[in-house]
Amino acid sequence: MKYAFVGLGHRAQMYVDALLGDWRDAGTIVALCDTNRTRMDYYVERIGQKVPCFAPDEFDKVLELADAVIVTTVDATHATYVCAALDAGRDVIVEKPLTIDADGCAAIAAAAERSSGKLIVTFNYRYSPRNSAVRRLLKEGAIGEVTSVHFEWTLDTIHGADYFRRWHRDRANSGGLLVHKSTHHFDLVNWWLDAAPEMVFAQTGLRFYGAENARKRGLGERPERAHGAPGLGSDPWLLDISADERLKRLYLDAEHEDGYLRDQDVFGEGITIDDNMSVMVRYTNQAVMTYSLHAHAPWEGYRVAFNGTACRLELDVVEREWTPVHAAIDPSAASKEHATGSSERLLLRRHWSPPEEIPIEQGAGGHGGGDRLLLNDVFRGPGDDPLARQAGYRDGIRSVLTGHAANVSARTGAPVLLGDDGTRVL
Numbered sequence: 001m002k003y004a005f006v007g008l009g010h011r012a013q014m015y016v017d018a019l020l021g022d023w024r025d026a027g028t029i030v031a032l033c034d035t036n037r038t039r040m041d042y043y044v045e046r047i048g049q050k051v052p053c054f055a056p057d058e059f060d061k062v063l064e065l066a067d068a069v070i071v072t073t074v075d076a077t078h079a080t081y082v083c084a085a086l087d088a089g090r091d092v093i094v095e096k097p098l099t100i101d102a103d104g105c106a107a108i109a110a111a112a113e114r115s116s117g118k119l120i121v122t123f124n125y126r127y128s129p130r131n132s133a134v135r136r137l138l139k140e141g142a143i144g145e146v147t148s149v150h151f152e153w154t155l156d157t158i159h160g161a162d163y164f165r166r167w168h169r170d171r172a173n174s175g176g177l178l179v180h181k182s183t184h185h186f187d188l189v190n191w192w193l194d195a196a197p198e199m200v201f202a203q204t205g206l207r208f209y210g211a212e213n214a215r216k217r218g219l220g221e222r223p224e225r226a227h228g229a230p231g232l233g234s235d236p237w238l239l240d241i242s243a244d245e246r247l248k249r250l251y252l253d254a255e256h257e258d259g260y261l262r263d264q265d266v267f268g269e270g271i272t273i274d275d276n277m278s279v280m281v282r283y284t285n286q287a288v289m290t291y292s293l294h295a296h297a298p299w300e301g302y303r304v305a306f307n308g309t310a311c312r313l314e315l316d317v318v319e320r321e322w323t324p325v326h327a328a329i330d331p332s333a334a335s336k337e338h339a340t341g342s343s344e345r346l347l348l349r350r351h352w353s354p355p356e357e358i359p360i361e362q363g364a365g366g367h368g369g370g371d372r373l374l375l376n377d378v379f380r381g382p383g384d385d386p387l388a389r390q391a392g393y394r395d396g397i398r399s400v401l402t403g404h405a406a407n408v409s410a411r412t413g414a415p416v417l418l419g420d421d422g423t424r425v426l
Contacts, residue, residue, distance in 0.1 A: 001027035001091075001379075004066035006059065006081050007073030008034040008043050010250060011095055015070050016043060018375045026379035031065045033058070038254035063088040068117075071095065075180055076173050079104035086115035093120045093378055097183040098396030100175030101404050102425045105397045109423065112393045120378060121396035125184045126191055126389040127370030127377075130344050130360045134304075134315055135192055135387050137358065142348060143308030146193055149289040153185055153302040156323045157236070160275070160295035164209040164266040165226075165239060169273055171407075176273040178204070179403035182293055185302075186281075187391065187399035189291075192306075195283040196398055196422030201415040202406035204274040208296040214267035226263040227252065236325045239263045279406045284421070298323055311350040318343045398422040 032040045033054045040053040068091035071081050079099040085092045167173045174180040223229035226238035241247040241263045251262035275295040282288050300320040306313040321341025346358040363369015382390040405416035417426040
């Protein structure tokens with residue numbers, strides 16, 4: 001296979017490295033496309049050989065060279081590139097979220113239906129061993145019929161804050177965290193339950209980040225960005241992108257081309273996304289989920305509990321138990337791999353019995369080996385997977401529309417109904 005990349009930010013690296021490493025027999029990289037030549041030059045250097053580079057208005061030339069396109073651009077542009085590639089009969093691998101709104105979902109669905117190309121949405125959370133274990137237990141009927149789900153996700157002040165520094169801070173680019181981030185979580189629940197969302201209600205707010213909240217808390221004058229700011233190196237909210245060679249090359253060194261600032265102050269003006277979100281979803285199997293996402297927590301992880309007609313299943317995950325100040329300042333110190341205090345526990349709680357801890361098998365690499373499994377499915381095919389982890393465009397649409405419907409509900413104060421198995425807003 002001949003692969004082209006559109007969008008050469010940090011998200012592209014996992015796929016580029018895969019095709020240069022363990023999956024080099026699966027295909028070659030034949031074209032790069034981005035708004036910024038500096039970023040493309042970084043990846044050409046990483047690839048180690050000359051690769052044709054194109055601007056977005058030359059995407060038709062990219063398609064002429066490729067069998068498949070890997071889309072890792074800003075979320076709001078996904079639908080444009082996905083539809084163009086599908087209409088050219090190319091396979092498409094797209095990072096989550098599939099797109100950001102109902103119009104984008106409708107356009108992609110129509111393109112997918114008329115195309116000979118295949119579309120894969122890369123939901124890597126499905127492949128994490130702990131999440132696969134939940135799917136297996138529910139599929140086997142271990143807790144009977146699921147009646148309700150409680151799902152809490154906390155983002156700490158390393159991970160959560162970073163969305164408020166980048167292009168994600170503008171809802172027009174990302175759809176807000178209920179689309180950009182929660183699409184992972186909504187997809188997990190759809191997949192776990194083998195059901196589709198049919199009603200969504202939400203309440204949200206920007207309560208911590210942003211200039212208005214900074215003024216309310218008396219934080220004083222803030223810099224527009226971290227680079228060159230007097231507090232850089234001591235203020236835990238200022239990210240030093242020069243401290244990480246990759247971020248420096250991709251963003252700081254590339255600013256002269258497009259003016260994009262990767263290190264904007266999280267308490268600055270212009271933030272239009274929320275940092276506290278509460279959502280209720282009813283599914284086609286009549287299970288109901290209560291969900292919350294909190295983006296300024298002192299720890300990172302998630303808790304999900306399934307109540308069933310036979311018993312209860314609980315998954316508790318701590319990815320970072322606490323947030324060191326130096327990690328908030330220095331991106332190279334922010335890895336969650338083997339973070340101090342990290343843990344995971346899967347419990348089956350039967351009536352009138354002590355809880356039973358379910359073992360979680362681990363693999364090598366990111367997300368407990370899940371990233372390797374995902375990449376293998378992407379580049380070599382899923383084979384006979386009883387858990388059906390590879391996601392297609394309808395899975396992507398269901399997850400996006402849950403977040404989109406939540407945004408609409410929060411704005412209007414009314415519940416939003418979904419139809420056609422969760423793929424259309426009614």
